[in-house]
Structures are given as C-alpha cells and as structure tokens.
Amino acid sequence: MFVSDLEGHEPNETVAAILEGIVKRIVPELLPPSEDGVFKTLLTHPDAKSVLRDVISSILQIPVINVEVRNSALPISDFSEKREEFDVNCEIDGGKQADVEMQSNSMKGDSISSGHKNIRSRAIYNLCDLHASQEGRGVSYENLMQSFQITFCGYTVFPERDGFLHRFSFRDANGSELLDSAGIVFVELTKLGDVMKKPVGEMTGAELWALFFSIGGEPRHRALLEKMIEVREEIKVATELLTNISRDPNERARFMSRRRFIMDREHDRAVARDEGKKEGKKEGKKEGKKEMIKKLFALGVPTETILEASGLPLGEIEKLRD
Numbered sequence: 001m002f003v004s005d006l007e008g009h010e011p012n013e014t015v016a017a018i019l020e021g022i023v024k025r026i027v028p029e030l031l032p033p034s035e036d037g038v039f040k041t042l043l044t045h046p047d048a049k050s051v052l053r054d055v056i057s058s059i060l061q062i063p064v065i066n067v068e069v070r071n072s073a074l075p076i077s078d079f080s081e082k083r084e085e086f087d088v089n090c091e092i093d094g095g096k097q098a099d100v101e102m103q104s105n106s107m108k109g110d111s112i113s114s115g116h117k118n119i120r121s122r123a124i125y126n127l128c129d130l131h132a133s134q135e136g137r138g139v140s141y142e143n144l145m146q147s148f149q150i151t152f153c154g155y156t157v158f159p160e161r162d163g164f165l166h167r168f169s170f171r172d173a174n175g176s177e178l179l180d181s182a183g184i185v186f187v188e189l190t191k192l193g194d195v196m197k198k199p200v201g202e203m204t205g206a207e208l209w210a211l212f213f214s215i216g217g218e219p220r221h222r223a224l225l226e227k228m229i230e231v232r233e234e235i236k237v238a239t240e241l242l243t244n245i246s247r248d249p250n251e252r253a254r255f256m257s258r259r260r261f262i263m264d265r266e267h268d269r270a271v272a273r274d275e276g277k278k279e280g281k282k283e284g285k286k287e288g289k290k291e292m293i294k295k296l297f298a299l300g301v302p303t304e305t306i307l308e309a310s311g312l313p314l315g316e317i318e319k320l321r322d
Helices: 015-026 036-043 049-060 117-132 205-215 219-231 233-247 249-298 303-310 314-321
Strands: 067-069 088-092 096-103 146-153 165-168 182-188
Touching: 036 049, 036 096, 036 233, 036 249, 049 067, 049 088, 049 096, 049 146, 049 182, 049 205, 049 233, 096 117, 117 146, 117 182, 205 219, 205 233, 219 233, 233 249, 249 303, 249 314, 303 314
Parallel strands: 096 146, 146 182
Antiparallel strands: 067 088, 088 096, 165 182
C-alpha cells in the first residue's frame, strides 16, 4: 500500500475498508465481458447454454437449437505445433462446430499499418485446426461438420470496411462459394457508434450482443443495458451470470492478475521501443559523423586535426580515410 492511498481517509477507518476502496478502484464492480478471461468464464459457464446458443445464432445468422461446450483446448501431438487454446469450443446441433474467441487487445506485432495480419492469420489457423480435429474415420468428406470461427475484437481490424460484422468464406474470383462447410466472422466492438443511436427494440441480435460485450461492464451504460435486458431474455441471463462472476473473489483475483500481466507486458514493450529509438539516434549520429570525416579527408584536412575534433579512435579514422 502506498502512503498516498491512505491520505484523506478518516482515522477510524479500518485497514480492511481502505483496502476494499483501493481494490474497487482497480477492479470494477462488474467485470468487463470484453476481457478475454471473463468472456471465456461467462460463455463456458454451465448455466450459460442459452446465452451461448443465442450469441452463435445471432452472429452466424442461423437457427441454433442446442449447443454443447467441448474441451477448450485441442490435444497437442507435437511440441512444434502452436499451443493455441480455444476460448469456447462447441458443437452445434450435432452437425456444426464453432470456435468463439475474444481478442480484447491487439496481438504482438499487429497494427493498422501492418494490416493486423497476425489476428487474421490466427483466425484462419484456428478454423483449420477446428475443422481438422474431427474424427474422419468412416466419414466421407462431404459429411464432415461445418466449422465456424468467430472472433470478437476490442480494437479495429478492418479500418477500410464499414460496419462491425465481417464474414469470410472460401470463394473464387467471381464470388462463387466453394462450399459452405467453413467460415470466419469478425465482430469489431469499436464500430458500434451508429448501433448505439438506434432504439434498442430495433436492434438485431448481433447488434445487441456486440453492445453487451462492449459496454456490459461499464456503469455509465447501465441504463442502456437495462433496456437491452428488457428486449432479450438471454442478455438478462448473461448479465446475472456476469454479476455472479464479478462477485467471486477468485475471479476478481484472476482478473487483477491478468490485468497486471498485460500492464507489465505493455510497459516492457514501451521501454523496448524507447530504447530502440535511443539506439537508433545514437547510430544515426555516429553514421553522420563518419560521413563528415570522409568529406573532411576529401578536402585534405590532416588526420591529426580530424582525430582531435572527432574523438574517434585513430584506427577507425584511418579506415574511413582509406
């Protein structure tokens, strides 16, 4: 605890009460459903079947009667394989399967300038991994389950595209679909400005769920969430589950741990960037000095004069002269 955290409190306040206040500032009363760990805990909860069913149905725009959550991680048969774990790996109505992911923060190395290739490539990798995980013995290729990969993103992946929902499938240059056996959907939670202006009663299921994951944990949007609860029973269930999860001390501790890890990682990235810039500037100055020395030699300036003025070792100066 820092001294600044204790200042301003009444003398008769207990340490426990002060600590509780500090924790509330760090961890919100309602945990954000857009945070990766909270998202997974919520959608894989035993009482969340109706929620998961409605989320998948709304995003894929297909009727879903039943959904079964399977093992959240596929077995790794070789150490060289990528150790990816699915957030929510589920089977739908016995003939389809889906991987539902939340990517609240951009992946390392991703940016708008790089085209967010990592998150796009990861979606393809997860889809292929999911589709290939099926038991193929005794089953013809045409009878394999349909596989879908859904990624909710807490940042903008497709700045060039309008709307928040983006669907991809296997098509030729003319737009004809190869088969409808697999597909990828991205849901950008940063593009809901127009959605929030609509009357709640006119929102689609996809819009309601995108909003829920975007603003579900923010107190300032509580009134909007209440309206969404009134029009969608599944959002009411999800909000109640989120409330229970948020009150669980273990879940709150795990949330704090994950947040601390992300903050430490971002700090390390920032320090590395700053150090890289400093080294780059140093190297730039050094190269500039070398170019200047070459020009001085070309003008006939004596080696002794350059040595005295530059501060570089004699051997390095002689290399530049030669």
